[in-house]
Amino acid sequence: MKIAVCVSHVPDTATKIVIGSDSKTIDPNGVTYIINPYDEFAVEEALKTKEKLGGEVVVISLGKEANKETIRKALAMGADQGVLLKDDLQRDPVAVAKALSEEIKAQGAELVFFGKQSVDYDNSITGQLTAEMLGYNCVSVVVDLKIEGSKIIAEREIEGGREVVETSLPAVITAQKGLNEPRYASLKGIMAAKKKVIEEKPAQQSGKTLEILKMKKPAMKQPGRIIGTDKTAVAELVRLLKEEAKVI
């Protein structure tokens, strides 16, 4: 079975965000980019599924030349081939999903993994959009997955619990932390990844649906008050929460 895994290349979560001079994007200077943390769970699950059911794993990433580092990381973990869809559509999830779905269709992948969200634009919908465009079933925010034949039983995280979802292939699964423990790339894997081909092609263009007007920093909170340094401050804290903040 052909398995696709879609990965994004995002600023490290420790990054301090500085707004760029266009006031619409971040200033990339001094920013370290990494594989999107949730996508590591997606790659791991794709590899585990391949080990169990056989087949081939193709890694697809949409973005710029630098995304190759992230593709290379997934190849080093054990994916078979990589595709870079060159474009700069990242801020429009509908356009991103359109380009990804065209490539998945071309690859003939029946099972597709995504991370549940990218930690940059935090939309948490690219997997679902892609699934619907492909006409595939979709289970998002998955923390447990079983595939038997074409049947899928997945557990997804919801508020205060989990839903057990039954569906079937072809399908898109979006991975949540807890689904698995991503493996480290071995030295052998890293060496092998250098020889694997990353195919480059332009992303399919389609109508954009969004216009970003402005990016800004959230209003700074006023510096707070340290009320005390031991339990004698507790009574005052409770009074402030009750009378000033009115939250208890």
Add this chain to the structure above:
Amino acid sequence: MANKIITFLEQRNGILKKSSLETAKEAVKLASALNYEVEAVAIGNNVEDLESVGKYGIGKVTFFKSESLANYSSSAYAALVSDYAKTTDADILLFSNTAMGKDLAPLVCVKLAAGILMDCVSLEVSSGEITATRPVFAGKALVEAKITSQKKIFTLRPNVFNIGELADNKAEVTAKNVENPDLRTKVVEVKKSEGKLDVAEAEIIVSGGRGLKAPENFHLVEELADTLGAAVGASRAVVDAGWRPHSEQVGQTGKTVSPNLYIAVGISGAIQHLAGMSSSKYIVAINKDKDAPIFGVADYGIAGDIFEVLPALTEEIKKIKG
């Protein structure tokens, strides 16, 4: 053009979620600013008191009803909502940014060839156009954006939009029995975390970090949370150490939260954690290290020993709660 807004009413176990009522109220506000009509759609089997959404200004609710729709089914729910939006020629759809809303809204988006903005924290109307504001990078920045396609979908962050004043009206509910819903994807079981409130929905969160020193000390956090009727949260460090489940993690690779009150206990405040909780209305920090970054975002702080302060705080709150 029908100039219509549809707001989706989410139910769990037959009870409407509070976040859906916030969304309904915002839909009414939006409709009034745009001079649109507004109505609501609900899906389930037995949903309590759908008429009550009249209090939020909704006049009409269409309720798609079937035993097999009591639990969520993404394929069936998406088909019903999008078919209804097509039938009524609605241009704008609102959902809550919940586990269900995040799963459902994108499927509807594709079926309607709409544009979509997720997790909005404000919607402003000016000259008939909607500008949405949404956090990105887990709240380290905000983006203002508009949807350029004819059909527009917005999901709204829970706990952010004020419900405000309520009217004394009842909505007119039309139930439609659904024959043969599309159950390609269906929930066969819901496993509840025992008696716990989820951080994504809670109005008060008590979160613990590495300052608690060991997993067995987390009972101090749990006791305070119980006393306040709050959810228990955790920092990434203690989740990665295996002390607490990931579902409790607050921060950039956990949940972004906006409660009324966030009490951070023994959390120093890594940038990823601050990103996830700094939009809380009030923040209390209890931490030994007075230079910890958490105090930079806290409204009130106690720079002391949590093992001494926390039990005292629980006792004091018990007193006022009687």
